[in-house]
Amino acid sequence: MRRSVSLASLVALVWLALPAPAAAQSAIAGAAKDTSGAVLPGVTVEASSPVLIEKSRAVVTDAQGQYKIVDLRPGTYVVTFTLPGFATVKREDVELTADFTAAVNVEMKVGAVEETVTVSGASPVVDVQTTQRRDVLTRDVLDVLPTGRNYQTLASTLPGVHMGRFDVAGSTAMQQGSVMTNGSLGGDMALLVDGMNIQSSLSSGSTPAVYHNDDAYQEYVFQVSGGTAESQSGGVVINMIPKEGGNTVKGDGVALYTNGKFQSRNVSADQRTHGVTVPPELDRTRDYAGSLGFPIRKDRVWWFSSVRVWGYDNFAPNAVYPDGSRAVDDNLIQAYTNRATVQITPKNKFTAMYDKLPKYRGHRNIENGLTDPKATVVQRTPLAYDTQAKWTSTPTSRVLLEAGYSEQYYNYTLHYQPDVKTPARNLPYGDISMLELVNPANRLRNAAQMDFQDWFPSYNLAGSASYITGSHAIKTGVQYQWGWIKHWRDSNGDMVQRYRNGAPDSVIRWNFPIPEAESDLDRSVGIYAQDSWTIKRLTLNPGLRYEILQGSVPAQSAPAGRFVPARSFAAIPNLPNWKNWAPRIGAAYDLLGNGKTAIKFAVGRYMQQEATGFADKYNPLVQGSDIVTWSDLNQDDIAEDNELGAANNATLGVRRNINPDPGLERPYQILYNLGVQHELFPGVSVSANSYRREYHHMVFTTNLDVPLHVYTRIDIPDPRGNGATVPVYNLDRTYQGRVNQLDTTSPNNKRTYNGYDVLVNGRGHGGATLSGGINIGHTVSILCDVEDPNALRFCDQTR
Numbered sequence: 134m135r136r137s138v139s140l141a142s143l144v145a146l147v148w149l150a151l152p153a154p155a156a157a158q159s160a161i162a163g164a165a166k167d168t169s170g171a172v173l174p175g176v177t178v179e180a181s182s183p184v185l186i187e188k189s190r191a192v193v194t195d196a197q198g199q200y201k202i203v204d205l206r207p208g209t210y211v212v213t214f215t216l217p218g219f220a221t222v223k224r225e226d227v228e229l230t231a232d233f234t235a236a237v238n239v240e241m242k243v244g245a246v247e248e249t250v251t252v253s254g255a256s257p258v259v260d261v262q263t264t265q266r267r268d269v270l271t272r273d274v275l276d277v278l279p280t281g282r283n284y285q286t287l288a289s290t291l292p293g294v295h296m297g298r299f300d301v302a303g304s305t306a307m308q309q310g311s312v313m314t315n316g317s318l319g320g321d322m323a324l325l326v327d328g329m330n331i332q333s334s335l336s337s338g339s340t341p342a343v344y345h346n347d348d349a350y351q352e353y354v355f356q357v358s359g360g361t362a363e364s365q366s367g368g369v370v371i372n373m374i375p376k377e378g379g380n381t382v383k384g385d386g387v388a389l390y391t392n393g394k395f396q397s398r399n400v401s402a403d404q405r406t407h408g409v410t411v412p413p414e415l416d417r418t419r420d421y422a423g424s425l426g427f428p429i430r431k432d433r434v435w436w437f438s439s440v441r442v443w444g445y446d447n448f449a450p451n452a453v454y455p456d457g458s459r460a461v462d463d464n465l466i467q468a469y470t471n472r473a474t475v476q477i478t479p480k481n482k483f484t485a486m487y488d489k490l491p492k493y494r495g496h497r498n499i500e501n502g503l504t505d506p507k508a509t510v511v512q513r514t515p516l517a518y519d520t521q522a523k524w525t526s527t528p529t530s531r532v533l534l535e536a537g538y539s540e541q542y543y544n545y546t547l548h549y550q551p552d553v554k555t556p557a558r559n560l561p562y563g564d565i566s567m568l569e570l571v572n573p574a575n576r577l578r579n580a581a582q583m584d585f586q587d588w589f590p591s592y593n594l595a596g597s598a599s600y601i602t603g604s605h606a607i608k609t610g611v612q613y614q615w616g617w618i619k620h621w622r623d624s625n626g627d628m629v630q631r632y633r634n635g636a637p638d639s640v641i642r643w644n645f646p647i648p649e650a651e652s653d654l655d656r657s658v659g660i661y662a663q664d665s666w667t668i669k670r671l672t673l674n675p676g677l678r679y680e681i682l683q684g685s686v687p688a689q690s691a692p693a694g695r696f697v698p699a700r701s702f703a704a705i706p707n708l709p710n711w712k713n714w715a716p717r718i719g720a721a722y723d724l725l726g727n728g729k730t731a732i733k734f735a736v737g738r739y740m741q742q743e744a745t746g747f748a749d750k751y752n753p754l755v756q757g758s759d760i761v762t763w764s765d766l767n768q769d770d771i772a773e774d775n776e777l778g779a780a781n782n783a784t785l786g787v788r789r790n791i792n793p794d795p796g797l798e799r800p801y802q803i804l805y806n807l808g809v810q811h812e813l814f815p816g817v818s819v820s821a822n823s824y825r826r827e828y829h830h831m832v833f834t835t836n837l838d839v840p841l842h843v844y845t846r847i848d849i850p851d852p853r854g855n856g857a858t859v860p861v862y863n864l865d866r867t868y869q870g871r872v873n874q875l876d877t878t879s880p881n882n883k884r885t886y887n888g889y890d891v892l893v894n895g896r897g898h899g900g901a902t903l904s905g906g907i908n909i910g911h912t913v914s915i916l917c918d919v920e921d922p923n924a925l926r927f928c929d930q931t932r
Contacts, residue, residue, distance in 0.1 A: 159229050162201040162262060163238040165194050165214055172198025173241060176216045183380065184208030186435060186476045192530045199603030199667060204525065204533055207231045207352050207374060220244030228256035228896065230269040231354045231374045236261050236728035255815030258894065261728050262665065262672040264359040264719030264735040266806065266822060271352050274902050282347040282420065284324065284371050288312040291355055293890050293908030294369060311339065312369045314357040316826040316886025316912050321368025321742055327375055329539045331519050334591040334616030334654050338744030342543040343490040343517050346468030348387060348422040349439040351376045358806040358824060359735040362661040362676025362717050363610065367739025367802045375486065377474045378426030378435035389420040416446040416461050435474040442467050450502035460506045463495040481526045488519040497547060505578040508566065510547040510585065517543045533599040544588035553580045562626030562771065569632045582629050583643065589618035589745065604667045612659040618745040622647040622756050627695040630763065630772050637765040640772045641758050642696045644786035650754040652745045655683045670726050674719035680740050682711045682799065684748035691754055697786030700754065708748040711799040713740050729812040741800040753789040783870040794877035798830040817895035817903065824910070828884040833918045838871035839864070844922050862922040879918040886912045
């Protein structure tokens with residue numbers, strides 16, 4: 134059983150003067166009544182704000198006196214209610230954050246339309262119509278938080294949300310990590326810009342690949358539960374809301390710099406006994422950014438540009454250059470962001486963005502303290518960018534149409550250091566990668582394990598149509614993604630030499646060269662319908678999603694290498710070919726009818742997120758290896774063919790050693806959340822929530838050529854000296870080297886998470902923000918369908 138407790142809080146007080154905020158699916162909704170409490174149909178409700186390029190948006194209340202204005206940008210609004218025979222009511226200073234539905238209800242009295250009643254008060258902080266649990270970090274908060282100014286370090290400030298690596302103020306943010314919550318996996322994360330997918334096609338599709346320009350975004354929205362049918366992922370969904378410019382010229386800039394003089398050392402004597410001779414330490418960090426937003430034509434064309442250059446350089450632990458100076462993990466990331474917003478007609482809007490995002494890392498892998506500088510790789514990105522275009526139309530006050538295209542392209546190399554001798558497949562091999570297994574453990578020297586290049590684009594089309602009345606809103610849409618990944622691999626001698634206390638021990642044999650191994654995401658389709666129906670105090674949010682996931686591997690070939698023959702492989706279709714339904718249902722109840730207390734419940738099925746990773750796993754040409762023994766017979770410290778032992782993977786490079794079961798089901802999760810949110814006093818709310826996550830159709834791997842009965846059980850004394858024995862299973866030697874693995878759906882393996890949190894959120898005058906809470910949860914796994922019986926020990930965490 135694994136238990137986790139996280140506690141996060143922040144208090145911020147800042148003044149903000151930045152370019153105008155940008156798009157997000159926010160709304161203002163409520164009801165209009167007369168002084169007797171009777172509903173008022175036909176009231177014109179107008180929301181106006183300088184953040185809207187069209188200045189205002191208007192709807193009319195329905196027969197139940199209800200209204201909803203959707204597709205609003207984050208910002209401060211004035212909401213005006215007019216009806217002949219009644220005095221006009223104006224509600225000022227309604228602050229709207231991203232992906233939030235603000236409840237604004239009014240009571241109108243009989244009078245002349247020219248008579249205006251102005252109402253002021255704190256902005257709503259309880260969303261009584263949606264079931265999502267989400268956290269919003271606005272620009273004023275982003276600017277004062279001591280983080281690495283990226284989505285993963287920002288996420289670590291939120292209760293119940295954590296990143297996949299340890300970080301202090303961006304110290305490890307030069308390499309990306311995942312963001313997880315409430316028992317989710319790293320592969321469940323989804324990243325959006327302006328509500329559109331902007332992730333790569335790498336592996337599960339959860340990796341953003343590029344490093345985004347924090348200064349180009351107005352708000353970050355972290356959705357952690359209660360996702361609608363529009364969302365594919367059951368993990369953390371991060372929506373970055375871009376800046377767009379405005380009707381006035383506005384700009385801002387950031388300049389941050391520090392070095393190791395402000396850092397102390399805290400290496401203990403115990404750490405030194407474990408081999409920490411040179412601790413990690415900051416060399417320098419710098420972050421320079423400038424942004425400018427301005428109108429090309431007022432109320433018609435806005436432009437926004439931002440440039441950011443940043444890097445966090447650490448002195449690497451236990452690493453020095455040949456001249457004796459300390460080795461540095463040196464980094465440089467750049468971002469060049471441009472966005473145009475065009476109001477084509479009063480009812481049609483178009484936005485476009487291009488974001489070029491190069492990266493350089495001079496000594497990747499040196500940060501672990503186990504790699505000599507010469508054995509690191511130089512990371513470069515010949516081409517890396519995000520681009521996006523989006524059209525929005527409101528042909529009537531009840532219809533919203535949206536269509537968009539987004540693309541991410543990422544091409545990166547991990548090449549040998551310049552002082553590594555030229556690669557060769559025959560003697561002499563050049564500088565060979567050397568790995569010490571024991572003293573010091575896992576220390577890599579002389580050369581990196583391989584020379585490497587990957588490139589992978591991701592293309593996305595999305596369209597939707599919404600019909601909105603005051604009490605009812607339905608949205609239907611389609612999302613279509615495709616892409617591919619290509620791999621290039623080579624290595625000096627096609628091997629890594631391994632040592633045990635300095636003596637030759639074994640060799641990792643690679644199936645190189647790989648000139649180009651391609652795996653395709655043919656299509657990932659999501660077709661959805663999401664309803665929202667308000668019946669008095671109750672809002673129901675049923676949704677249904679249909680998903681198609683199809684991948685393949687094209688016909689491929691590669692020349693012979695040192696350990697593999699020339700290879701040709703036929704195309705492999707349907708890797709996978711899944712079609713699944715994913716229903717969702719949620720309900721929110723306005724307990725007191727005043728928009729200040731909401732009870733929320735949601736349950737939904739979320740299919741496992743996937744991109745090129747499934748096809749890549751079964752691609753026969755992708756990177757593969759085998760470990761064999763090595764006896765250095767001529768003592769020349771070069772592993773020659775006659776010095777290597779028998780193969781443990783007899784079919785390396787010859788065929789696919791792992792295949793999917795034809796009946797393999799797509800894994801999925803069932804998510805439940807139940808909570809209550811209450812406004813304690815104006816601007817401040819408290820909420821309590823419970824969560825449950827169940828994993829179904831989990832995949833397990835079995836080796837068809839090595840059944841479990843060929844293992845022999847041996848009981849050995851428990852090394853803890855308690856008099857008990859521990860079962861150990863030995864493989865029959867005649868089965869060594871046989872690999873024919875099959876991935877299949879386990880009928881028994883499962884994982885369940887249960888968690889709880891209590892949260893406090895508040896907004897005050899002058900930009901003060903309060904956010905904090907506590908989250909407690911535990912995961913229990915039963916993983917007793919195994920390939921190797923040695924994995925049966927502790928496989929059932931319920932015992």
